Amino acid sequence: MSETEIRKKVKPVKKLAEEKTGPILEVQGLTKYFDAAKGKKVHAVENVSFTLERGETLGIVGESGCGKSSMGRTILKIHDSTSGKIIFDGVDITKFSNKQMNPYRKRMQMIFQDPYASLNPRMTVGEIIEEPMVIHNMGAPKERKAIVQDLIQTVGLKPDHIRRYPFEFSGGQRQRIGIARALALNPEFIVCDEPISALDVSIQAQVINLLEKLQHERGFSYLFIAHDLEMVHHISHKIGVMYLGNMVEFGTSDEVYKTPLHPYTKALISASPVPDPKLAKTKKRILLEGEVPSPLNPPKGCPFAPRCPHCTERCNQEKPETYSIGNHKVACFLYAPEK
Numbered sequence: 118m119s120e121t122e123i124r125k126k127v128k129p130v131k132k133l134a135e136e137k138t139g140p141i142l143e144v145q146g147l148t149k150y151f152d153a154a155k156g157k158k159v160h161a162v163e164n165v166s167f168t169l170e171r172g173e174t175l176g177i178v179g180e181s182g183c184g185k186s187s188m189g190r191t192i193l194k195i196h197d198s199t200s201g202k203i204i205f206d207g208v209d210i211t212k213f214s215n216k217q218m219n220p221y222r223k224r225m226q227m228i229f230q231d232p233y234a235s236l237n238p239r240m241t242v243g244e245i246i247e248e249p250m251v252i253h254n255m256g257a258p259k260e261r262k263a264i265v266q267d268l269i270q271t272v273g274l275k276p277d278h279i280r281r282y283p284f285e286f287s288g289g290q291r292q293r294i295g296i297a298r299a300l301a302l303n304p305e306f307i308v309c310d311e312p313i314s315a316l317d318v319s320i321q322a323q324v325i326n327l328l329e330k331l332q333h334e335r336g337f338s339y340l341f342i343a344h345d346l347e348m349v350h351h352i353s354h355k356i357g358v359m360y361l362g363n364m365v366e367f368g369t370s371d372e373v374y375k376t377p378l379h380p381y382t383k384a385l386i387s388a389s390p391v392p393d394p395k396l397a398k399t400k401k402r403i404l405l406e407g408e409v410p411s412p413l414n415p416p417k418g419c420p421f422a423p424r425c426p427h428c429t430e431r432c433n434q435e436k437p438e439t440y441s442i443g444n445h446k447v448a449c450f451l452y453a454p455e456k
Contacts, residue, residue, distance in 0.1 A: 139207055141306055141338045142169040142192070142327030147201035150189045151411055157299070161187035161414045163362040163420075164201070166439075167355075169306075174332065178346050178371070178385065184362035185333075189308040192340070193225055194218055200374040205306070220319060223253055226304040230311040232291035236283040243268070243279035243293055249301045268297040272327060284389075289320035291421050296327065302333075309341045313348070315405045317355070325352055350374040358382045359418040361410060368445035378447040380425050427451060 149162040162184045166323040170173050172368055177185045190196050194210065203211045210221060226249075229235035236245055237369055244442075246265045250256060256264070269279055272293040282394040283291055292312060299307055309328065313321040329352060331337060343349050347355055356373040358381065368378040377383045380403075387403040405424045410416055431450055440452045 138211070140168045140208055141171045141173075142340075143170075143202070143204040144192060144351075145202040145204070146204065147188065147191060148199045149187055149196060150199045151187075160362050160415050161193060163355075163415075165359075165362075165364045166201075167357055167367060169338055169340065169363065170303075171338055172332070173335045173354045174341050174352055176341045176356045177348035177359060178343060178349050178356065181344070182409065182412070184412075185359055186310050187340055187362075188359070189227070189310050193227060193308055195227075196198055201398035219253075223249075223255075223302040223409055224305045225297040225308075225311060226306075227308045228292075228295055228299050228301060228312045231315055232288050233283075233315070235295055236291055238283055241280055241282055242274070242286075245283070245294060246297045246301055249298060253302060255302065263296075264301065268300055271331075273298045273300050273323075278393055287320075288316050288383045289323060290323055292316060292320075293327070296324075298332075300331070303335075304337065306338045306340070309339055311342050311344070314344065323347070328352065345389075346374065346385050358385070362412060363420050363448065364439070365421065365448045366446065367439075372445045378425055378442065378443075378452060379421075379449050380422050380446065380451075411433065419448075421449075 141158070141310065145166050147162055147165045149158040151161055153159050164369060165188060167175065177188070179185055187196065191198050194203070194213065198211060201211070202209055205221060205225065212217065213221070240248070243262070246268055247261050250261045250264070255261065266279060267275060269276060274290065274293055274297070280287075286294065295312075312328075313324050316324060325348065328339065332339060339352075340353055341349065345355075350373075353370045356368065356370050357364050358373065358379060360381050366373060366382045368375065374386065377386055381419050384403040384405050387401065407424045410420070410423055416433070418434050419425070419428075419432040419437055422428045427433065435450075437448045437450050437453065439446050439448045440454070442452060
C-alpha cells in the first residue's frame with residue numbers, strides 16, 4: 118500500500134468537517150448520578166448544557182471531583198446518563214444500546230489521564246495501536262500494519278518502537294502511544310481526559326503542541342479536560358468552568374480567562390502561577406474558605422454558596438439560572454436581571 122493510500126484512509130476527517138454543517142456535539146441538561154451506600158446518590162453531573170462546533174476545542178476546568186471526567190465519560194456513553202440529551206452529529210444517542218453505539222465508537226474516542234495504566238503491558242506498541250482497528254474489522258492485516266506505522270511516526274515515535282512494550286517508554290512517550298491509539302479509527306471527536314496531568318512540565322508542552330498540530334491537520338473536535346486554566350486558555354476556543362457537577366461559567370477562551378464573571382472562576386485564575394516574579398508579587402490571590410461540599414449531599418441553593426465571598430440569603434435558598442451576557446454565560450445571582 119502506498120503512502121498516499123494510507124493517508125486517504127486515516128485523514129478524511131478535516132474534509133468531512135468542511136462538508137458537514139451544524140455542531141458535532143450538543144449536550145442538553147446532562148445529569149449523571151451514581152448509586153452510593155444506604156440508597157444515597159453521588160451528584161456527579163448536574164444539568165449541564167453546551168454545544169461543540171466541528172474542529173473546535175472546548176476546555177473544561179475545575180477542581181478534582183467536580184465532575185469533569187464523569188461528564189466526558191457520560192458523553193461517550195461509557196456511563197449511562199441519568200437524564201438529559203447527548204446529540205452527536207445531529208443524532209440523539211442518549212438511549213442507544215451498545216450495539217447501536219458501535220458505528221459511533223469509531224467516531225468518538227478518548228485519550229486517558231494515566232499513560233501508565235491505560236496501556237496493556239502484555240501488548241507491543243504496534244498491537245496496542247492496531248487493536249481498535251481489529252475490534253472494528255477495519256482493513257486487512259497488511260493495511261492495518263501500514264496505518265499503525267504511519268501513526269507511530271505521526272505522533273513523534275520511531276519506526277522501531279512498533280515492536281517494543283509500554284514499560285520501555287517514558288510517560289510522555291506512553292501518552293503519544295495513547296494518542297496514536299485514539300487516532301487509529303480516524304475519529305471526529307476526542308475526549309482528552311487530563312492527558313497531561315501525569316507528565317513533566319516540559320513534556321506537557323510537547324503533547325499540547327502535538328494535539329494542536331493534529332487538530333489543524335485533521336480537523337478533530339476536542340473536549341479537553343484539565344486543572345490548569347492557563348493551559349486550557351492556550352489550547353481551547355471555548356472554556357466551561359465546572360464546580361460540584363455544575364457548569365458555572367461558559368464562554369470563549371478569552372472571555373472566560375481575561376474577563377471572568379463567576380467568583381469561582383476568578384478564584385481559579387488568581388491561583389494560576391505567574392512566570393514574572395515582579396508581577397507575581399503584585400498579583401492578588403483570592404483565597405476560598407472551607408471545603409468543597411460533598412456530592413452526596415450538595416447544598417440546597419447555589420453549589421458555590423458555602424465558599425462564596427458574595428453569598429446572600431437568596432444564594433443559600435435558590436439555585437441560580439444560567440444568565441447570558443452576550444455569548445458569555447454565568448450561573449450567579451450577581452448577574453441576574455433586575456425585576
